[in-house]
Amino acid sequence: FSFPICILQCPYQPKPVSPSLSRHYVSVPLESPDDPPDLVIGADTVVLTHVLPSTTLEIETGTRQELLEKPISKEDNLCMLQDLNGSVCEVVTGVSLVYPILTAPGYAVKEMDEQSLVYLIGSPPHVLQAYVNNGEGFDRAGGFSVQGSVAC
Template sequence: MPSEHLLPHALKTPTLERLRGKRIVLASASPRRKDILHTFGIAPDIIPSTFAEDLPMESFDDIHEYPVATANHKAVDLYERLVRDDPENAPDLVIAGASPSSLVAASGTYSSTADTVVLSHASPGMSQSLSTQELLEKPTSREDNLRMLLDLNGGVCEIVTGLVLLYPILTAPGYMTRLIDERTLVYFADNSRSLLEAYVESGDGDDAAGGFAAQRLGGILVRKVDGDYHNVAGFPAASFFRLLDLIVEEDPNFLSA
């Protein structure tokens, strides 16, 4: 019998009750994703996927497909490994996705490392062509961090997270995956250079792609968030629960055994 992953404060909804007594695994070691799930009453096993996360970006016509594909590979990689290593203790639900610190973009840029991409916008529209974008990853130095923030300053970023839920079924290949992408717009204030420099010197953005972490001190640089705040912080919680509801609605046997 697996340990209980549904915490006492979880809402007593029919969908969440399906999770009671089931083995839930998060395919990531991200503390942000773990904390967000805990906030809503889910305490999964934390087992990072070993997928290399190196899908060729040029193979995607739409950049929004990239984080979803990466998250899907992570979920399948982890599930197959756990089933192979211990078939009697296979997970009932694998969650993969959401890592806003993986990639961030500015001035028509994007960067790619895991299952989230962030795209900048000159206007509130939701997409830009891939050809106009420039890779922007974690800062390599404090000077690089300041350059990134100057690019982002006064602009709009779109954070795109791939979210994948994987669960076992009786037919081949033995599992089903459900995939979505969550998109959130982050509007940066017209910050003074002195504020940007002070933020850079704090070191808060050292480990974040794009050089800022909106869920920490970097929130002072942000004017508005349009969409799921938790998507910016690490995990699109609202979409996760909506997807669970949808799966239960479409598949009455989901986690019913």
């Protein structure tokens, strides 16, 4: 690249869901106003439970939709997987772009989100426990990784 790249690892701090999920995770680093970044990108993903398998993203009748972030323990991970087992969930990723502009306040924010329905086949309890034990979903929203062995 012809420009410097700085990757900041931020400690994970759960926040309430908002129309722009990732805005909570993006801040404009103003410590060096003489050398501001050209672009700041922030993104985060959450999982919403109990959606109907339709294009309207309706909530199942008689159920309470929950926001699943990263599990805090193996037990929490197993509870998430048991809740999602054999159902449909909505995976929402929010992205924010912060970039400098010439007018006040000196930066602009563009936000977008992408929503996907994920269908999880019903699995026996020992399969869910084995998945938790392998640790693959522990640092993932909803306690699973679509790119990993849960996709098999």
